[in-house]
Amino acid sequence: MNILVIGLITGVLFGFLLQKARVLRYDKQLGALRLQDMTIVKFMLSAVIVGMIGLHLLSDLGLIALSIKGAVLGANVIGGLIFGIGWGLVGYCPGTSLGALGEGRWDALWGILGMLVGAGLYAETYPFMKRTLLTWGDLGKITLADVTGIHHWIIITLLAIGTLGLFRWFEKKGL
Amino acid sequence: MKQLEQGSWSPYLAGALTGVVSVLSVWVSGKYFGASTSFVRTAGMIEQLFAPERVAKMDYFIKEAPVVEWQWMFVVGIFVGALIAALTSGSFRLQAVPDMWAAQFGANSTGKRAGVAFIGGLILMFGARLAGGCPSGHGLSGTMQLSVSGYIALICFFTGGMFVARQLYKGGAKP
Numbered sequence: 001m002n003i004l005v006i007g008l009i010t011g012v013l014f015g016f017l018l019q020k021a022r023v024l025r026y027d028k029q030l031g032a033l034r035l036q037d038m039t040i041v042k043f044m045l046s047a048v049i050v051g052m053i054g055l056h057l058l059s060d061l062g063l064i065a066l067s068i069k070g071a072v073l074g075a076n077v078i079g080g081l082i083f084g085i086g087w088g089l090v091g092y093c094p095g096t097s098l099g100a101l102g103e104g105r106w107d108a109l110w111g112i113l114g115m116l117v118g119a120g121l122y123a124e125t126y127p128f129m130k131r132t133l134l135t136w137g138d139l140g141k142i143t144l145a146d147v148t149g150i151h152h153w154i155i156i157t158l159l160a161i162g163t164l165g166l167f168r169w170f171e172k173k174g175l
Numbered sequence: 176m177k178q179l180e181q182g183s184w185s186p187y188l189a190g191a192l193t194g195v196v197s198v199l200s201v202w203v204s205g206k207y208f209g210a211s212t213s214f215v216r217t218a219g220m221i222e223q224l225f226a227p228e229r230v231a232k233m234d235y236f237i238k239e240a241p242v243v244e245w246q247w248m249f250v251v252g253i254f255v256g257a258l259i260a261a262l263t264s265g266s267f268r269l270q271a272v273p274d275m276w277a278a279q280f281g282a283n284s285t286g287k288r289a290g291v292a293f294i295g296g297l298i299l300m301f302g303a304r305l306a307g308g309c310p311s312g313h314g315l316s317g318t319m320q321l322s323v324s325g326y327i328a329l330i331c332f333f334t335g336g337m338f339v340a341r342q343l344y345k346g347g348a349k350p
Binding site for chain 1: 198249256258267274285289292293295296299310312330
């Protein structure tokens with residue numbers, strides 16, 4: 001099948017699940033940032049734990065190749081914090097903004113327009129970033145297993161147990 | 176348990192299914208979830224309409240060419256999937272101002288909401304590109320692979336977001 005069609009189908013499945021879980025909404029995203037409603041955190045961490053197990057299983061069997069993004073402290077930390085500031089204002093992330101528009105929350109349109117302008121602005125500053133922030137604290141393509149020297153299945157088990165504990169706590173607190 | 180809205184699915188279930196879809200995506204097409212690169216490509220496509228020669232010479236648009244590829248269709252799919260889920264569950268609603276926003280800033284603050292969403296989107300995307308990804312690329316795909324950059328970025332996303340949410344809803348009542 002054509003790779004573009006596969007992309008579309010994958011996106012439709014993702015968008016469907018995002019809407020079903022009600023995680024596309026501003027109220028849910030701000031609810032998490034205000035520590036009042038952990039729906040999006042439950043959704044994300046559930047996806048991460050299942051994905052973590054599946055990807056490492058397939059990778060250990062030699063069926064897929066992992067694709068690790070390099071850790072560059074300057075870019076990851078400063079870019080991450082800037083992202084967070086914008087996220088708190090717009091209340092949608094790049095993927096969910098399109099989904100929010102799909103369920104009729106059309107204030108997402110303003111956010112999407114802003115995102116396009118932001119992408120264009122970043123393209124203008126990229127040569128500068130490449131000389132500065134993108135070189136600060138470049139640790140290469142490392143994983144938690146590389147950093148700690150602990151086998152990846154032990155880390156996955158610990159993260160899964162920790163996440164289940166967190167879920168139990170969310171439910172007990174009614175978050 | 177937190178009360179679920181009618182027609183919605185548990186975020187744990189929908190999240191776990193999202194994990195399955197993301198693993199299948201890597202297995203079938205070798206593609207990891209991500210969204211923010213597509214905003215760069217789209218910005219490039221728009222700029223190409225006005226200044227094609229300039230775009231062709233810009234480093235960042237050479238790195239992320241302004242073309243439709245897998246991820247671009249994936250992002251379009253998120254819109255379509257959310258639309259289908261919203262229409263079939265009766266939760267589609269045209270809304271210019273989110274409920275939580277209206278409770279804090281008034282229901283007639285459409286202009287203010289548009290401005291804040293635009294600025295937020297701009298800041299967010301600049302940060303996402305600097306950080307090398309958004310909650311899809313870093314938050315889901317990165318953390319699933321235990322990549323250090325994914326965990327750093329995700330923590331910074333939430334740190335920045337919680338700070339802004341706190342300022343924005345200072346003194347706001349619990350919804």
